[in-house]
Amino acid sequence: xxxxxxCLSVLVLLMGSLTLSACGDDAAKPQSDSVQAPQQTFKWKxxxxxxxxxxxxxxxxxxxxxxxxxMSNGRLQIKVYGxxxxxxxxxxxxxxxxxxxxxxxxxxxxxxGKVPAAQLxxxxxxxxxxxxxxxxxxxxxxxxxxxEVYKPFGIIPFAGGNTGVQLAGWFKKxxxxxxxxxxxxxxxxxxxxxxxxxxxxxxxxxxxxxxxTSLQSGAIDATEWVGPYNDLAFxxxxxxxxxxxxxxxxxxxxxxxxxxxxxxxxxPDDLQAIIEIATRAVNQDMLDEYTAKNNEAMQSLLKKHxxxxxxxxxxxxxxxxxxxxxxxxxxAAADPMFxxxxxxxxxxxxxxxxxxxISEWEYYKNR
Numbered sequence: 096x097x098x099x100x101x102c103l104s105v106l107v108l109l110m111g112s113l114t115l116s117a118c119g120d121d122a123a124k125p126q127s128d129s130v131q132a133p134q135q136t137f138k139w140k141x142x143x144x145x146x147x148x149x150x151x152x153x154x155x156x157x158x159x160x161x162x163x164x165x166m167s168n169g170r171l172q173i174k175v176y177g178x179x180x181x182x183x184x185x186x187x188x189x190x191x192x193x194x195x196x197x198x199x200x201x202x203x204x205x206x207x208g209k210v211p212a213a214q215l216x217x218x219x220x221x222x223x224x225x226x227x228x229x230x231x232x233x234x235x236x237x238x239x240x241x242x243e244v245y246k247p248f249g250i251i252p253f254a255g256g257n258t259g260v261q262l263a264g265w266f267k268k269x270x271x272x273x274x275x276x277x278x279x280x281x282x283x284x285x286x287x288x289x290x291x292x293x294x295x296x297x298x299x300x301x302x303x304x305x306x307x308t309s310l311q312s313g314a315i316d317a318t319e320w321v322g323p324y325n326d327l328a329f330x331x332x333x334x335x336x337x338x339x340x341x342x343x344x345x346x347x348x349x350x351x352x353x354x355x356x357x358x359x360x361x362x363p364d365d366l367q368a369i370i371e372i373a374t375r376a377v378n379q380d381m382l383d384e385y386t387a388k389n390n391e392a393m394q395s396l397l398k399k400h401x402x403x404x405x406x407x408x409x410x411x412x413x414x415x416x417x418x419x420x421x422x423x424x425x426x427a428a429a430d431p432m433f434x435x436x437x438x439x440x441x442x443x444x445x446x447x448x449x450x451x452x453i454s455e456w457e458y459y460k461n462r
Contacts, residue, residue, distance in 0.1 A: 137362065139173045142191070144184035144201035146304050147177030150328050151321070151384055152350065155256045156200040159352070159377045166369045171362070173198065184302040188353065192248040197358040200255055203241075203351050204285030211426060212244050212433040214285045215440055216252070217348050220419035222440070224347035225257040225382050227447045232349070235443040240436050251359055253374035255352035256381030259389070261342035263407060264319030265310065265326070265335035270407060273414040282306060282318035287344025289422045290415060303329070310334040319344065323392035324385055332396060338404045343415050350381070 141160060145153040160173040176196070178184035187199040188206045204217040216237070223231065231237040232254050241252045264283070270276065277295035288298030299315050303325075309315045311334040318335075320326055322342075332338070352374045359367060396402040407415075427434040 134170055135363075136169065137171045137366070139171065139197035139358065140181065140195075141173050141175045141198040141200060142178075142181050142187050142196040143175065143199065144178050144187050144205065144302065147175075147180065149177075149303065149325070151258065151324055151381060151388065152256070152303075153177065154384070155350070155377050155381045156352075158380065159200075159255075159373050162373045162376065163369055166373065167366055171366050171369065175200075178302055178304060184304075185300070188248070188250070191353045191355050192250055194355050194357065197355050199351075199353040201351060201353070202284070202348065203252070207285060210244060210248075211430045212436045214426075215433070215436045216241050216244075216351065217285055218287070218345040219423065219437075219440065220287055220290055220344050220346075221416055222346055223444050223447065225259050225349075226347070227444065227451070228257060228347045228349050229254065229378070230447060231440065231443045236439050237443070240439055244432060244436065245353070246356075249356045251354045251356050253352040253354065253371070254349055254378040255374060256350040256378050258321050258325075258345075258348055258350075258385045259382055260322075261319065261345040261348060262322050262326075263339035263342055263344070264317055265331045266317040266337045266339060267310075267335050268316065269337060270339060270411060272408070273411050276411075279317055280315045282309065282315050282320075283344060285344070286419070286422060286426070287319070289426070290344070290418045293418045293422055294414065307331060307334055322385065322389045323396055324388040327392040327396055332400050332402050336403060338396070338402050340404070340406055341412070343407075343412060343419070352377075 141156055143153065143156050145156075147153060148157060156175045160175050163171050163173055181196060182190045184201065185205055187196075187201040188209065190196045191199040202217045204214040206213045228237075232241070238252075238254070245252050264281070268275065273294060276291065279291070279296045280299055281291060281296055282299045282301045283291055284298070284300060288300075291298050299309075301309055301315070301318075303320065306318050306320060307329050310318050310331065318331065319342075320329065320331065326332070326338075354370065359370070362370070393404075397404060423437065427437050
């Protein structure tokens with residue numbers, strides 16, 4: 096005799112088994128695995144000290160923002176603002192510190208009134224070139240010191256580009272001796288400005304967008320900016336007769352990306368890594384661009400615009416070097432953090448100078 100209750104139980108089990116088989120493996124998966132939570136999207140502002148899309152300096156943050164959006168598949172979107180669009184160029188540091196913008200792109204020596212040691216992360220007169228600066232930053236302890244200096248302001252710095260050796264600048268009069276610098280009103284920031292002041296000149300703080308009109312109007316007698324690539328774009332050859340080199344004041348000026356620490360820490364690890372990698376890429380890309388474009392622009396200035404390009408006399412360079420050493424010693428004596436960073440910088444420069452004497456310098460002499 097058939098046990099009907101047992102048969103019904105078996106039938107129910109078979110039907111359940113067939114149903115699972117028909118649905119495939121998905122039916123056996125937990126519901127939480129089949130629904131993926133959407134990833135968070137971050138929208139940031141990046142303020143700069145440069146005119147919007149300015150060649151080289153202004154292009155770098157735009158390139159960075161595009162790379163970040165592409166690498167993050169749109170999860171981190173960064174809008175770039177030129178100087179004056181949200182804050183003036185000289186207020187980038189404060190804007191990032193206060194969270195007005197999550198990021199900034201500028202030059203560290205602009206903040207010397209707030210953080211004297213910051214100047215060392217841009218350039219030192221007669222200091223290291225771009226290659227040497229990058230070596231110090233990334234493998235010589237410079238980046239750790241940079242972040243220590245900015246930590247009290249809630250800012251994380253990253254190297255953000257380098258223009259290579261700059262030129263001495265545009266002058267309305269000839270410079271034949273060190274006396275010609277006395278009373279000279281010149282746009283020159285950072286430690287270079289301190290050296291000019293020590294020699295009797297008058298350093299003036301101006302952003303890039305103010306240079307041409309200030310030079311043309313006579314508000315200043317001279318200006319340094321970057322080099323042929325940017326100087327040609329600004330038309331500085333129309334406002335001054337003499338273009339001097341060597342770039343004693345900025346032999347390897349580094350730019351910086353600054354990131355608000357709280358904003359950075361709010362990002363997941365992969366987006367933090369993307370920022371680190373993207374800044375590193377732009378840091379090198381800018382140097383590559385200036386190496387190529389400065390050469391082209393110099394030829395245009397010389398051949399098309401007949402610019403009078405000349406070196407400073409040796410006697411002037413010698414006096415600038417002497418004054419530079421005095422300024423560095425004074426700055427170090429006045430500020431313990433400046434002294435700490437300068438010690439690291441000077442030690443690295445001493446070693447790399449000796450190495451480059453038998454490598455780069457020997458090669459340049461013989462090629």
